[in-house]
Amino acid sequence: MSLLHGIRVLDFGRFIAGPYCAALLGDHGADVIRIERIEGGEDRFVPNVADTGEGGLYLQMNRNKRCLTLDLASDDGRRIVRELVAGADVIVANLPPATLRNLGLDWDTVSALNPRAVLTVATAYGSVGPYSPLPGFDSVGQAMSGAMYMSGLPDAPVRATVNYVDVSTAQACAMGTLAALWMRERTGRGQLVEGSLLRSGLIHTNSILIEQAVRAPDRVPQGNRGYLAAPGDLFRTRTGWLVVQSVGQAMFERWCDMVGRVGLKAEPQLATDALRGQNSSMVSTVMAHWCESRTRDEVLAALAKARIPAGPVYSPQEALDDPHIQASDMLPMRQFAGMAASYPLAPHPVDLSDTPAGFHRSAPVLGEHTDEILRELGYAAEAIRQLHASGVV
Numbered sequence: 001m002s003l004l005h006g007i008r009v010l011d012f013g014r015f016i017a018g019p020y021c022a023a024l025l026g027d028h029g030a031d032v033i034r035i036e037r038i039e040g041g042e043d044r045f046v047p048n049v050a051d052t053g054e055g056g057l058y059l060q061m062n063r064n065k066r067c068l069t070l071d072l073a074s075d076d077g078r079r080i081v082r083e084l085v086a087g088a089d090v091i092v093a094n095l096p097p098a099t100l101r102n103l104g105l106d107w108d109t110v111s112a113l114n115p116r117a118v119l120t121v122a123t124a125y126g127s128v129g130p131y132s133p134l135p136g137f138d139s140v141g142q143a144m145s146g147a148m149y150m151s152g153l154p155d156a157p158v159r160a161t162v163n164y165v166d167v168s169t170a171q172a173c174a175m176g177t178l179a180a181l182w183m184r185e186r187t188g189r190g191q192l193v194e195g196s197l198l199r200s201g202l203i204h205t206n207s208i209l210i211e212q213a214v215r216a217p218d219r220v221p222q223g224n225r226g227y228l229a230a231p232g233d234l235f236r237t238r239t240g241w242l243v244v245q246s247v248g249q250a251m252f253e254r255w256c257d258m259v260g261r262v263g264l265k266a267e268p269q270l271a272t273d274a275l276r277g278q279n280s281s282m283v284s285t286v287m288a289h290w291c292e293s294r295t296r297d298e299v300l301a302a303l304a305k306a307r308i309p310a311g312p313v314y315s316p317q318e319a320l321d322d323p324h325i326q327a328s329d330m331l332p333m334r335q336f337a338g339m340a341a342s343y344p345l346a347p348h349p350v351d352l353s354d355t356p357a358g359f360h361r362s363a364p365v366l367g368e369h370t371d372e373i374l375r376e377l378g379y380a381a382e383a384i385r386q387l388h389a390s391g392v393v
Helices: 017-027 056-061 075-086 097-103 107-113 138-144 164-187 197-204 206-215 249-259 262-266 273-278 280-291 296-305 316-321 323-327 370-376 381-389
Strands: 008-011 031-036 065-069 090-093 118-123 192-196 232-237 240-245 310-312 333-336 339-344
Touching: 008 017, 017 031, 017 056, 017 065, 017 090, 017 118, 017 164, 031 075, 065 370, 075 107, 090 164, 107 118, 118 164, 138 164, 138 197, 164 192, 164 197, 192 197, 197 206, 232 280, 232 296, 240 296, 249 262, 249 273, 249 280, 249 296, 273 280, 296 310, 316 323, 370 381
Parallel strands: 008 031, 008 090, 031 065, 090 118, 118 192
Antiparallel strands: 232 240, 240 310, 333 339
16 A cells, blocks of 8 residues: 555645645655646646647656646635545645635635645745745745855856756655644644745755854855865866766875876865865866866776766766666656657655555646546536536636
8 A cells, every 4th residue: 555545635736846745745645636727737838748738847746646627716616625625635835825815725724624634835935024925936045045156156146957946845845744644643633834945945055054154254156166175076078078076085085096196195285175175276177187188988987996976967868868877767758648759757756665656647637637526526417517617627
């Protein structure tokens, strides 16, 4: 039996933080219902990959779900939401506080309707503070935490292409949801679980912020080059780029031996990790020169022999083709009803030996399970027909 068999989750989320939280619960067997606009949510179609318009983001974030289309602005639509909430174990939404109240998905309303429900909410800024009413995406968390600044160059910050703040918020919300469900087993009551993009961003940069608060070094961003040790940078070889990250005296000395610069072991400016970080441009220059006449495979083999962490910088296609990724089934191929080609879907983040997560169903087509879910709520065929005719579902 799956870990969350018998748990029903309502997913009112959009894009990543809410939907991925719900998907992680679905991976463990929860019955997840995505509630979506009749014409389809905007997050369904980016970036377009399927013949029916669905996007790669949608396919990833909405596996293991059923889909109910609903006009949330209509009286009948709101009644159906209340009926769903009354029988749900978890409600997930990444919406601003005012929108939650307008939809009747705020904590006071949900807990009054269903005291056992867990309401999991992800917002941009949290529920307290002057920014709390404002909307936001992943880039807000990157920017306001200092991450975008520190990842950039002295004259320009750089935004990460991948939405790591959104994903980590979703994972944290899923963990909080599981904790709330566990506590419900003891108390019989649900509770409110809150996460925010800004909070997640600050978690990622917390050690940098601690250093700034205590010692105020006012570090200047230096692109790919690390500032806590060296070598820690990206390097170009004859056949492509790779990343190297060395930490600790023993690793640094092995690196000196590898590049044939044993004299650097006695260089006062490179005596500690902190000093190597301060003078990382010196170390990167040596490594860059050593790499430029060699192939990427040659450099990676030498680094592996020296036991220095390194890896190739891949294009998306190279990541798909990597033999280790293929052998370890990190991107199993899946099918979607609206697309002839199969697609790679990253698995649940962790494996459990006795109750493993898995893919039980592909992301749903628009409204695929609307009638099925309404029947489960007790609606007769004629009532369902009328709801369709009136545009409620």
